[in-house]
Amino acid sequence: MLRPDGLPGAVVVDARARDLRTDPDGNPVAAETHLSAEIDYHGGWRLTALCADPPDGRLTELLGASVAAGFRRRVQEVLPEQYADASRLHLLLDDFPVATLVSGVAFGAVPVGGDGPVHLPQTDLCSGWRSDGTIMLEITRDRIVPAVTGPEAPDLASADDLAWHERPPLTPLALRRARRLDVWDEDGVLRLDSLYRDSHVDADGHETVVHEYTLSGRVDPDDFRIVDVVATPRVLPWIECPSAAASAQRLAGRPVRELRPAVRREFTGVSTCTHLNDQMRQLADVPALVWFSAVR
Numbered sequence: 001m002l003r004p005d006g007l008p009g010a011v012v013v014d015a016r017a018r019d020l021r022t023d024p025d026g027n028p029v030a031a032e033t034h035l036s037a038e039i040d041y042h043g044g045w046r047l048t049a050l051c052a053d054p055p056d057g058r059l060t061e062l063l064g065a066s067v068a069a070g071f072r073r074r075v076q077e078v079l080p081e082q083y084a085d086a087s088r089l090h091l092l093l094d095d096f097p098v099a100t101l102v103s104g105v106a107f108g109a110v111p112v113g114g115d116g117p118v119h120l121p122q123t124d125l126c127s128g129w130r131s132d133g134t135i136m137l138e139i140t141r142d143r144i145v146p147a148v149t150g151p152e153a154p155d156l157a158s159a160d161d162l163a164w165h166e167r168p169p170l171t172p173l174a175l176r177r178a179r180r181l182d183v184w185d186e187d188g189v190l191r192l193d194s195l196y197r198d199s200h201v202d203a204d205g206h207e208t209v210v211h212e213y214t215l216s217g218r219v220d221p222d223d224f225r226i227v228d229v230v231a232t233p234r235v236l237p238w239i240e241c242p243s244a245a246a247s248a249q250r251l252a253g254r255p256v257r258e259l260r261p262a263v264r265r266e267f268t269g270v271s272t273c274t275h276l277n278d279q280m281r282q283l284a285d286v287p288a289l290v291w292f293s294a295v296r
Contacts, residue, residue, distance in 0.1 A: 244273035
């Protein structure tokens with residue numbers, strides 16, 4: 001999520017997704033999708049430009065829509081088979097709402113009070129924004145949303161050079177949402193390992209982490225039900241945020257194919273985290289990754 005014209009300008013989206021498998025000799029075979037888009041951030045988050053490689057002419061039906069509430073439903077209506085098949089194109093579009101929201105970290109401390117009515121952020125949306133939590137009490141007292149200050153963002157590719165596709169360097173005021181899901185067979189059970197990170201680059205080009213989780217678990221290959229899963233919070237902005245990690249254990253026994261609607265419907269309130277929810281919803285892609293590996 002880039003801001004080439006600074007804070008007053010539009011958000012320019014460079015979104016990339018890749019499916020990759022390694023053959024018995026460790027050689028990679030990959031398929032990729034690339035999206036370019038522009039979002040009028042100050043005009044209701046309207047989608048003003050969108051193109052894909054490989055192309056899909058139906059994407060023009062999304063132009064003019066807000067990438068806020070209702071956008072994911074609209075994507076499902078326009079591209080129903082992409083939603084059903086957990087495609088790379090759907091995965092990228094599915095990230096637009098929250099990635100746009102988190103890109104607002106570029107504005108730092110934002111006043112929420114003033115001479116008129118005070119419009120506070122939605123309370124009890126998640127663990128971090130609980131009404132009696134540290135951040136909401138501070139907002140109520142000081143009438144500002146404190147700036148998020150995370151640790152430096154180490155290079156993700158240094159741990160596994162096959163794990164990530166090409167990612168151009170971030171420019172000042174940009175946000176990057178990086179997600180990885182690895183699936184492999186181990187003793188007749190599918191093992192999964194997932195990493196999720198939001199990072200932000202300040203005006204001086206310094207990249208820091210805003211959110212970061214890992215997920216690990218096992219999936220039954222016969223019916224694709226989750227055997228067990230553990231979420232580990234690594235970087236989160238508010239004191240109460242890490243308590244939401246326990247919500248991942250509620251996935252045990254569920255079919256991964258049902259996770260996208262189930263998580264959106266059931267994982268709400270102060271025991272959850274909207275960012276962890278996105279990572280858990282991504283586990284619906286496990287069958288698609290198994291299929292990708294099997295047919296190549």
